[in-house]
Amino acid sequence: MSTTTLEKPAVSAPKKQKVMLCEGNEAAALAVALARPDMVAVYPITPQSSLVEHVASLIADGKMDADIVDAEGEHSVLSVLQGGALAGARTYTATCGPGLAFMFEPYFRTSGMRLPIVMSIVTRDGITPQCVWGGHQDAMTVREVGWVQIYCETVQEVLDTTVMAFRIAEDHDVMLPVNICLDGNYLSYGTARIELPDQSDVDAFMGTKDVNWHVALDPLKPMAVDPLTGGAGGKGPATFVRYRKSQCRGMQNALGVIEAVHAEWAERFGRSYAPLVEEYRLDDADFAIMTLGSMTGAAKDAVDEAREAGKKVGLIKIKTFSPFPVEALMRALSKVRALGVVDRSVGFRWNCGPMYQEVLGVLYRLARESGTVLPAMSFIGGLAGADITIPHFHRVIDATERLLDGPAPTEPVWLNEND
């Protein structure tokens, strides 16, 4: 799967991993402890609350050596972490929905300052109609401000990816904040069997901590952080452009780094995940459905059932949503002749799902290279905590199959509309 070659240290066999049963929020907290951050800042919000409660307990129990800041709100949560990161701290927090909206000002700034902060988004729908249940609307809404965003499918993947997130964020070629998105309700509270890596193995994976190598607030090395940059004349705008460009380059660099880190993880711990785009039963498929996050499990079951019924359907799961994995998607989409995209949020401007909207750009490139336009359609499901069940996915599969020799609808299909 991975196309990146790694310069790997010699990997010794992992110690026996502890098998346990836990919910996704706890798995995330355990992963954070394994990554040894210096500072976590917390403010509770449903459905994230048990995550930070677990973090607080781990610290209180002496199982995690981090400074915990119980800030008065998400805005300060992220601000505290920015200060900590500027002084060299490895930092972590988690939020969702209204909390993410409230912290938007420092959130936007974190990527600009190239601070490798890791933050879980325990995704939540809303904000209005008032809703405390799952949905990707919060994370999707902030997809364009420069954070790496990675979605998880299972509790185990939450644990593994949360650890990996620190390596990705702190990579010198990336230096960007990372969101690990885990679906509210389904992953946050969903309880599953996990294997917990040994701390010493994770320590070996993490290597020597070197967070604050590029920008520092240190009296021993005084500098101004983030002076005003720009202006109508002078060198300001050009300075700004170079800065932005390097930020975009860091985002693109993340694609390779994510792959490499996943490959190393697989080698060290024996669990491999498609780092960017997962292809499921795709190689001989005529058409495919596309998923994101925890819905993928039910979707795979539906694909299996459809295959048994003779439908040549495959599945494409996006794991890394930002940066958008264009090349990996090109390779996957070139294998099929029709596509149905299932979003767990809406894109208000295009009257479709946001992932669908993003994919359209890939389809355009594919069409230019292959000469054929791949028909595609948008499905929106799982809003406000609704379940996207196997029957729902059968509807998706059937509708997508009809694209092979029928017209493509311009309206999205709202899966839970009549549940």
Next chain:
Amino acid sequence: MGRAYSTIAFDPAKCDGCGDCMTACAQAKTGTDDWARSRIQIVGRGNATQDAIRDAIEDATEKAFELALCRQCADPKCVTVCPAGALAKDGASGVIGWDASKCVDCLLCTVGCAYGGIALDEVSGHVSKCDTCDGKPACVPVCSKGALTYVTTANIYNEVGDWEDLFAPGLAGCQGCNTELLMRHTLRRVGPDTVLATPPGCVPGMGSVGFNGTTGTKVPVFHPLLTNTAAMLAGVKRQFKRMGRDVTALAIAGDGGASDVGFQSLSGAAERGEQMLFMVVDNEGYMNTGMQRSSCTPYGAWTSTTPIGAGCSAGQPAQGKTQDAKNLPLLMVNHRCAYVATASTAYMEDLYAKLDRAIEASKTGFAYVHVYSPCTTGWRFPSDQNMEVARKAVETNFVMLWEFTPSEGLRFSRSVDDPLPVTDYLKAMGRFRHLSPEQIEHIQGKVVENSKFIQRFSEQAHGG
């Protein structure tokens, strides 16, 4: 090489000619009560005899007294005309000393001085002059009217003059702005082992965080958001503490960024006892961006978002801000911060004393210093009047100078008794020019109310 000296200052407006200073001086220097032998001489403007001075006090409508006293000149004529080398300016104290063993009683010094600062004591037969009683002038403490003060602010200059100014030269503050002065003094005092946070406003606006990759500060400095200064700085401080490094976290923020949009993070950091020194430079509005109203803008003040409108001349009510100012330092008191103080650049010694306490408090908790900072541009007064406006604000109780710790409670560092009428402050600047008598009455009422309100804190602490 330059040195500043302490000096006896005289405010003729406060002198009622009681002569207590002359009695004290005569007693201290001659052991008598003979005013003629006092080295400080209160001079009546109208009639000059001692009896007439007393008469003038009794029916004075205008307090009209002046002073003949050695000014300890920097370029002393008395010294240059002394043929015997008996007079010399002391380089350390600045006092012009008289050496009896060298003096030949020729009186040429009295011919040299144009201020009546050195004169013949006919009883001793020698000249006599003020020697400031070795830095403890006897005349000053007996002046019950506050007309005489011993100004020792020079000590600050002498002490801090050699400390490194940690801001770059040439910051682009408005003409007459005292914020630059305040910043430079503050950072000098806090020292180089500091991380400075300064949110959008006048402080970075004049270039302290620099532009386009430059910096204006010699310590690490950053722009937080207008909203998150205290939170971001807390993160910095916590990490240095975790690393075992003793670094002072200093914020210099405007009143808008602290009392309005930044208040939540300020309050949160104070409640958590984050270890930092948070200084608010209160110029009572968003002055850097064009003088808009903040919640610290006082009632009646013109700002660009609380305009006067058509005004009285058009038959409309005079306006300006229609709400009273938020008292941010009192809110901080109610957070039980490790230290809270108000200060003014017109009272630099007081400011420095408070800075010292605040720095100390910031090692264990949240220290908050609120500095009242007149804005030459936004308040509309001549650029040479900043200190005077700052002083009048204090003298009228429009603002009050105090400090608070949870264990000692609130203590005034300058008496709030006998304030000047608030009009003395209001008339010093253009932003209040439109006020109607009713508005002035409202402001005067609020001054009294505020003073009483804060006095209650003080009384609770000190058993009133």
Next chain:
Amino acid sequence: MEQTQYLIVGSSHAALEAISAIRMHDATGTLTVVTRDAHLPYSPTVLPYVVSGKSAPERVFLRDDDFFARNAVSYRPGAGLAALHADSNTAELADGTRLGYDKLLLATGTSPAIPPIPGIDTVSYHVLRTLDDALGLRDAIAQSRQAVVLGAGLVGMHAAENLVKAGASVTIVEMSDQLTAGYFDKVAAQMIEQAFTDNGAKILTGSRVVRLEPSPVGARLTLANGTTLEADLLLVATGVKPNLEYLNGSGVAFDHGILVDDTMRTSVANVWAAGDCAQAKHFFSPTPRVNAILPSATEQGRLAGMAMAGDAGIKPYPGGVPLNTYHFFGRHAISVGSSEAPEGSEVLTRFDEKTGRYLKAIFRDGRLAGIFGVNEFFDGGIMCQLIVRRMDLTADKERLVADPLKVGRELMSRTWR
């Protein structure tokens, strides 16, 4: 040839003030001070007190070596100016050394004026202008039984008082008809004379010495009226004259003293003059005068230094104002301004026989021109300002005369606080 940017000739008040003024503006320019005196700087004004013993000679110096070191001044005592070659910016010293300068200040002061009395070069006599003179006179006074003082100016009167107090019989011979003429008026002079005669001195005003010859005692003086006086100590104190001999051929214009403009510049480029040797603007005269008093020397020296250093803060000399103080037998006299009372002047006087307090003030057009007191203390510096500022005192003059100390300070407070 050695070069210096600033060369100052002389080492008393004018020179010292010039050093300070130059260093205020130019901290590093090379500065050399040459003086014919062998000592550190001192004031001629202090010499009577050295004679009387009130001042210890080793403690009268106004500056020490450390001062010159701190101010980067090359101080060369015992080096008088012999000739000035202004066309080549060169000073020639008594020992033949030549010094090149960029800017030169002449602050060479005065020497005693010796009257051309027949036989004066046949007798030994004292003068008082240098520290060495003072030490010699001090020792001589201790030995003297009968002394004669020629000249009743302040120097002569001081010495006479010392002689009286030392127990000598003293005769003061003065050509004019009053003591301390030019300093104090007749009334004051009379008070001074009374004090001296009360203490046993003999005063011969309006008397001229026509002959001097050696005698067994020391010197014999013959007066115009034929009287002869024997003196074991003769002090010639008949005035001073500026030292100007070195100017011959220099092109520097002089009259009674070196002529200078409002910034002490002489008629020759790069040469300034200040102090007792300078003839400068005078407050009460349309033409320049030598105003050989200490306060004028300091002011002129400061102006010259500022001008030499190019200090833009310089303000032109307002003109010399006579200022004198005098102590005699425990009383004091102060004289500020002009004692002349031309027609139209208003003269207000006050005299209290019991206390011996005397005050006289002269007003012209309601403005103070001069004020003089005996045993009546007032702030001379304030009075001088009232004169220089030409303040209209029409409404205050009676009060001023009644209580010059208080009213002077009141006017000061009103006007220039």
